[in-house]
Amino acid sequence: MTPRGVPVGTAPGAPPRPSGRRVLLGVLGDIVVPIALYYGLRAAGVSVFAALLAGALLPALTTAAQWLRTRSVEGMAGLVAGTMMLGVAAALIGGSPRFLLAKDGWLTGAAGLWFLISIRARRPLLFHGGRPLLEGRFRSDGTSWDVLWEREPAFRRIWRVSTAIWGVAMLLDAAARVVMAYTLPVDTVPGLGALLWPVTLLLLQVVNGVYYEVSGLWRLTSGAGVRRVDD
Numbered sequence: 001m002t003p004r005g006v007p008v009g010t011a012p013g014a015p016p017r018p019s020g021r022r023v024l025l026g027v028l029g030d031i032v033v034p035i036a037l038y039y040g041l042r043a044a045g046v047s048v049f050a051a052l053l054a055g056a057l058l059p060a061l062t063t064a065a066q067w068l069r070t071r072s073v074e075g076m077a078g079l080v081a082g083t084m085m086l087g088v089a090a091a092l093i094g095g096s097p098r099f100l101l102a103k104d105g106w107l108t109g110a111a112g113l114w115f116l117i118s119i120r121a122r123r124p125l126l127f128h129g130g131r132p133l134l135e136g137r138f139r140s141d142g143t144s145w146d147v148l149w150e151r152e153p154a155f156r157r158i159w160r161v162s163t164a165i166w167g168v169a170m171l172l173d174a175a176a177r178v179v180m181a182y183t184l185p186v187d188t189v190p191g192l193g194a195l196l197w198p199v200t201l202l203l204l205q206v207v208n209g210v211y212y213e214v215s216g217l218w219r220l221t222s223g224a225g226v227r228r229v230d231d
Helices: 020-043 048-070 075-094 097-101 103-118 125-134 145-151 153-183 186-215 217-221
Strands: none
Touching: 020 048, 020 186, 048 097, 048 186, 097 103, 097 153, 097 186, 103 125, 103 153, 125 145, 125 153, 145 153, 145 217, 153 186, 153 217, 186 217
């Protein structure tokens, strides 16, 4: 990489690669810690509603701390915090633990719709999400993804289809979460919801990995399937 943090073949100013530590802290802050807090408070005799409320407020506090530190908020973090706060406000008005349990479903559904809507954008959402992780790293000859996007219709199609796969999967995941929230015993839902995240993500990784191989994404990024254009 040159300069540091910028993938080979990308221009300075491209999105930085997320570090493993940052990703891990995000998972802990948004999933593991709220679940642990919920069951810890329940074991201490706190009501279901209060325990759920405490866990729901954590992403908002994390986003507020980021804003105070950097005076900026990442798009997804802002979406998570905003949705959480709307869910908390609605739950406070209605006093419904079930609604708070279903908040992850509503959030995931909103994200899934965002993915699907972005298919018609200039560049779909998954292109922006995958670029910092893959460009210049995996089976790459160093060609910028900007170049591939402009020159290769197949490259553009792959990312639009992949974004659609993510959007549909997230909507299905959201539906499962809402059904669980309103039908299962209250204290089982947070744990099952946490287990559903790795299952959904693992299936998405497998399906997308197979699709990328079959569709020829890695042939394009490695230069083997790129149409040569004289400058």
